[in-house]
Amino acid sequence: MISLIFLGTGGGRFATISQARATGGMYVHTESARMHIDPGPGALMRLRSCGIDPTKTRVLAITHCHPDHYADAEILIEAMTHGCKRKRGLIAASSSVLRGYGDIGPAVSKYHSSLAADCVLLEPAVSLEIDHIRLSALKTFHSDPTGIGLRLESPDGVISITGDTSLKEELYEEHRGCDVLIMSVTRPLKARIPYHLCTEDAAMLASSIKPKMSILTHFGMRLIKKGPASQASWIEKQTGIRTVAAWDGMPLLMRNGAPSVQKSVSRQLQDAKSLSVDLEE
């Protein structure tokens, strides 16, 4: 089984500043894999409240160099490396995050990058196999031009994550063949802005990809005020595809290619009490 917990479902400046929705990213968990994707502000606290042990993380994946996606990265690298004492884990991120691009980034210091056992620069078409998950970088069209989306292929199914992007035809090919499509939908109906998906864009992408389930996340303030569930039900009516507006703490579970969402965090993830390392200074 693969599970993916939404540690946060907010995005964009004002939803992040106000924490109208949390911004902790997503946490992927299988029998062998522990991967934290896009740890924005409050990610560490969200792990704590969901009962997930950050010292067990083996992969930290960051899609682009905006603070709603990377703000807690360095402290989580310190957790992943057991207080900087063990060379451990993989950082997989866009070049803006690891090296900087123009006047953006880097988001992770050279010191923190050097703590991990490995660092991989993700750009479209780069793909790696880790802990029985194939992690591939996909194209995005965002204000960070080095940003990426992600595809996770596990024996239990394929999850495609748009990352922050505007809608372009090339995305239809990038996300084809997934079981679950997770879309960063920042803006509601009739409120399109550059570099992001709005509700109409999400419906167009989903109806072309035809996943078993579409999940909306990364809600901006305007969308939160309109009600994420109403945007999801509009998309579901348009596409005929089951569409869920994620909520903070929502677990997506998938077994044999069949996705489901649950009301609460799975018990098996509540391993916070099993800290196996000495984290004292």
Ligand SMILES: [Zn+2]
């Ligand atoms: Zn964002």
